[in-house]
Amino acid sequence: MRRLAVLCVLWSVAIAADGLSFQSCANITPQSPAVKLGTNLTAFCFLDQDCLQELGHPITASELFWMVGKTLIPESHYTVINDSVSSVTFEPTLSMHNSLTCSFKAYGQTEVTLHGIYFSVGNPPEKPENLSCICDDAKSLTCTWEPGRDPIIPTKYSLHQYWPEREKEKCEAEAGNNFCTLYYPNFMLYINTAFMVEAENDLGRATSDYVQYDVINIVKPDPPDIVSVSAVLQGVLRIEWKNSMPNLQIKDLKYNLRYRTKDSSEWSEVPGNDLENTRDSFTLQELQPYTTYVISIRCHLINRGFWSEWSKEHTAVTLETAPSRAPEFWRKIRKTDSEEKRAIQLVWKELQSGANGEILGYNVTVKRGPEVVGSYTVTDTTYNITASKDSYEVVLTAYNSQGSSPPSTLIIPPVKDKVVQPPAMKFKVFSQDGQLWVDWTPSSRALGYVIEWCSNSQSVDCSREWQREPSNTGRAFLRGDIKPFVYYLIRLNALQKDGQERSGTLETYLEQGVPELGPKVDTKACGKTWATLVWDPVPLSKQRGFITNYTIKYEASSGPSKVITVNATDREHTLTSLAGKTTYRVTMTANTEKGGKDGPQSGFTTSEFEKGEIEAIVVPSCIGFLLFILVLCVLFCNKKEQIKKHIWPNVPDPSKSNIAQWSPQTPSRHESKRHPFQDGPFTDVSVVEITADEKKSYSDSDLKSMDPTKKNTSAGLSSGIGGSSCLSSPQHSVSDSDGISSAQNTSSTVQYSTVIMGGYQGQTPMFSRSESTQPLLVSEERPDELQQVSEEEADPPTPSQYFKQSFTTEDVGKIPDPLPAAPAQDLSAQILHLAGFSHGHDSLDSTAGQDLNPDSLSQVDVPSDEQKTYLPQNVRQGGYLPQ
Template sequence: MSQTWSILTAITLLAVQLCIGEKSCFIWSSAGPVVQRDTSFTVYCTFNFKCKKSMRSGQPPTLQRHIDLNSTTIYFNVVNITTDRTYSCECDTSKEPTKPDSCGMDISAGYQPDRPKNISCIYEVKNNESGVVFCSWNRGRDTYLGNSSVLWVRTSSGNHTGGPHSFPRKGTDLPSVSFSVPSSVQLISVWVQTQNKLGHAVSSIINYTLSDIAMPSAPVLGKPKCSSRECIIEVEQSVRTQHLEIQYKAAGQAWTSYRDQSVQTSAVQNRSISSLKPYRFYYLRARSKFSTGLWSLWSTNISSWTQEEAPAKQLDVWFAASDLKSQRVYWKEENVSISRGKITEYKVRVYSPDSGLNSITNFSSDARNYSLSNCANCEVTVWARNSKGLSPPATITARHTKAQASQDAQVTAGGHNVTISWRKAETTPPPTVYVVEWYPEGHKLEELRWVRLEGNDNHVVITDIKPYECYEGAVYAFYNENPVSRTMFAGVTTVMSAPTAAPSFEEKVEGHTVRVTWSELPRSQRGGCITNYTIYLENDSGNQEPYSAPASERMYVIKDLSPGVYSLWMTASTAKGEGPADQKLKIFIQEETPLFLLLVFVFILLIALVVLCLCQSSSVKQKFLVSFKCLMLDDVPDPRNSKWAKECTQEKGKMNLQLQLSNTSITEEEEEPILVDVEELPKQNSDVSKPTNVSSQLLPQISLSPKTEPTTPLYPLTTYIKSFSHDSDSSDHTQTSLDTNTTVDYISSHRMGSMEEGEDQEEEEEFAEMLGFFPTHNVFTEPLSFGGKLTLDAVKIDCSGFFQNS
């Protein structure tokens, strides 16, 4: 029978192993599954098979260096464990087709519980029959093992003692317990017991008198009813109390307490909170207390606005002007303590005693300034209006910039704040008000800020200074509304850097001078206050020459540059350093023509233009040619050596002048006649009268015999005319007059034929002897009516009469 049972047991175990898998080992710890932190112990593994043994620990599992105890058991020494750990053992059999299951063990590490301390209990009275006791304690350090705590209570009412009663701490992290007690209980005794897998601990016993820890429930407040300076609230309590405290505060302010110690006669009572301010949003809360015991918890906050009142004070008004045409009056949005309501509009009146202007303009509640035009001494008054009325008037006269300048203000920058300090004005009477204004450099009208101070102040801390921004401003001292002094300051900045860009500039080359103009850097690129601008000029040899300009300048002139090619660029600098150079421009300085040569060239050009215009007229052209020929006296041949003059001297008794009216023998190839150059010489005989008309006044006929010597000149002395004409076709051709008894002026507009070069020269020499042959006349006053050709190559006359008649 026993043998049969053994067989059945073996079969059962085999079946279980086949179903669940065969265990390869068994693992245990010398300290058990729960150990004390910072302690050491040993983990063992015993294997059921012959295999390669190993032990792992951690997550992910890491192979550990185990020690073989015997052929079936290995172990691993754990030193100073600090956290929960998992250990596992594995058996590796190469002969088996499947790997046996490994075995493992979880080790929990923690501490024994500390003794609970600082037990505190509060008795909250719900009604006149019962209340709830809330007890809490300090459980000490975390044990990491999930402690369980129990509060034990023993009650006493008169001579009756109850308990102890246990109140286990339920699922909460806070070590606290609450329980109800009847109103008949007067004393309670409490203690706490806590435990975990490593041990347990018990606190000391604490005794309480319930009247000492009694606390009413928090009051319930109804919706308040508020006027401009008072709020009435409804307070509801579950039990009667002897003390009631109400607190109130406006937004952003601290709580203010109001305590009412009147005895409560009913569960619901109204309480009045006075000393409030108009148009404020108030929060209110309340709590109560018995004659002994503890204050209740605060009620839930309630809130409400107080009503408005007309503004209490005048606006803070200031004036700024960049010039007579850019003037502006500013006013601040006052805080609620001054406005005492929501501002609906602003009212501005402008009065000018000079022009009699008196205008009133209404602005919306968003307006903060008013621009004036051509109103140097205007009086501006500003009011603010809310639903209850207008504020007192604030008046300013646009003349405070006429204040006398005083000593410089001291500026101290630190962090993101700037302190402006000044010496009090030594005036009689002393100033009653100081006004400090500041604004970004160059943006006075757009971003003006100011603060008004009492007369005994001598410094102010400005907080709204933007980093990398340059500010300037002034300190004004006023006696009543009259300016006393003005102290300027500039170059104020907190955080600064070198400029991030170069100014945009233009250049203009004027001879050997370069004029550079530039514009301000954008405010975002300045990095603070600009101290100076630097202009760099580099020649083609690579030599650089810097030119520095103050921060207030926008133009610089570089003079006396040598001719050549230059590179030009600019940078801006602050106290932190010099900014980059963005653009480089090429400029060319050329060799300049001397002014004297330029004037001479212009003068010659003007003369040539005048002569060119005059030469378009034939008469002017003829006079010009004659005058030009007169100036060239060396080129005039002597007429006395001409051939014709010699013939006249040989035949003294007779003169043969042939005037050829026409010449039919002139061939078509005959050259065109040329103009006549005329030169007048002074008269040789003043006794001979000068005819005024060549054609009408003819010389008398003169007939001389060879035997008779002439007592008078053969020909009257007259002005000598020199005429250049074409050479005649034949040297034998002579000119005779139509009438031998009439002497005509010897002049021709053209000649016939062409003469040989030698004959022309001989005739010119003979003609030079005939100086007195022609009468004096102005060749340009009357036209010459001769159609024949002159046989002389040149005719010379005195030019003085020509210029006089001209």
């Protein structure tokens, strides 16, 4: 690769060296041609065959190609004249490169340029027109012309002047200029001279028409030099100047003098007839006193030549005179703490054009009728006085070093108890040419008019500017600094002879625009479907125009936006038909006739319930609930016994039963006091069923001698209460006979009873009975528990002691002795007494005189007027079934 790169470099160097040699073997004609724009250029390339043979590269014309810059000219534009000559014809344009080359490809690959030329494209010069000359102060002569169409290519212009029969001097203009200047003495005065301009370039030549002048007639003098301007009398200025052409001794000059005040842009000129004669000074008269004037002058040859330029401006001030105008005078009446006095501020304006000098001060004279109340000398433009309710006349004059001005009179009206307000002054305001105009209808009774105005304030007592107008005027513009987009409150006062005034006010703008900011919206109140919005108006200084209306745009977080328009005077608005529990975004726009401006965005969220809606739901619900509770209470009071029967039945207190006196499980009083329910919560009382046949096997004597406290005293009785006799609750029948008959034919029902040792806190043990007709199991009898019986008697139990579930051997010995035999009528009572039920504790009482049939223990006839009491049935710990 490195060898290949070296070979390429050597090859390029060889080809470049050959190219330099080939350039001497060809030639192109024409050399550097100028081509008229829009025409063709034809060029020829001539080959020197002998030169090419020596270089070892013989070529023919057919191998040549032409290029403009780096652009190849198509072969269709070529013409091969012979082996040594090739030509090309094409139309050059301004966008083409201006080089043309003739080339060939050496060794069939590398381009080699044989020869090249540069060409130019342009236009031939046109005839110069409007040739004119002017002589500046007879020192230089300058002629100008119009060259016509741009020739594009370099063109030479020359000015020729001819005297009769011979040419004098000529001037060549610099490239790009259309004028040429000759300096004295290369031109002659007082001799007719012809002038002509010639234009020439590579494409042609053109000459202008001849013009002929006597140079003295085309002289433009230099402006005169103002020597001095002085004030010689009141209203008189004297101006002196110097001739600008003294060397040429040209005295036939006329002058033009102009002047203006310093604050004005309009010039006044002295008539030409007053300055035609040769002179070097002039006096201006009837000028304003104590006024600064600006003065300028120029000159001209009489009947020939041109006006000179205006001279440098000079200023001067006229002398003072006494003021010619009275100052504008006005007053502002203010109330004081005293009802008999008034504070009056006298105000006036400084004199401008009518001052006629420097104002040194003002004289103020206050009169009450013919009496002079006070006379003051003031250097300021305000003065405060205190006056009574009477009418006053105030006279004001201004003075300078030359005297005093005419007086300005102001009437201060008296204070009347009953004042009839005059009708308001009607007028209109409009803007025109950047000024604010006030237009009204003048009145013959008015002494004058005062226009007051203040900006960015709607108060009549604002700090006001003012101006006074004469009585015969019906229109005036405000002579203050009136700006667009600023609010103005204008008041027009018509002064009457008695000092009273008619007035009227109007609001206006010189020009209205879009407000600078919009109002900020706040939420005053909000409900479920409504919201009240409040806002403050846009500050007056930010309104930039009259607010026509407000636009409220509001939208929910998800949903389309809505727009409503409210009046410009409104300060709050209520939105309706809103969705509950929804957040809204609100934007308010203040609009004028020129457009609107949005205020800052705000938001609010509606309530889930309307005000009072919750109360409307909760209060009736509470009232209904209270009524329901009240009805339940009334029903409870009326049905208390029935409800008590189902919810809280009457349960006897086993602790007060006599059965606790003979229970073998009752602990001795001397025993340690331990919890009565440690051994078990229940003591079972089982009731067995005795058939009719078994009943017959017992005699009355057996029943009478039966010991209910000993085990197996009766074969047909068994007890689940520690071996006590079976306590069978008698079945009630309608009559004794019916009960006996039933007992003989059917088996009696034996009830199972259980004493509950637990229960509600503080409640004594209870019995539970069962209506089951099933016989007791053998295990229920527990005969082995009572085999060993101690002769020792147990202490009688107290009513508050409880039973235990089972007996031990020690307990058997504590069973009390058998009770003595009792009559049959007392047997039932004794059994119940042993069970712990007495007459005082809901025990079953036998009817007096009624015999108890031992053969029918299961049947007892209880009187109907006594309460029927049964042993409690199957009561478990923590609950019981109703009796």
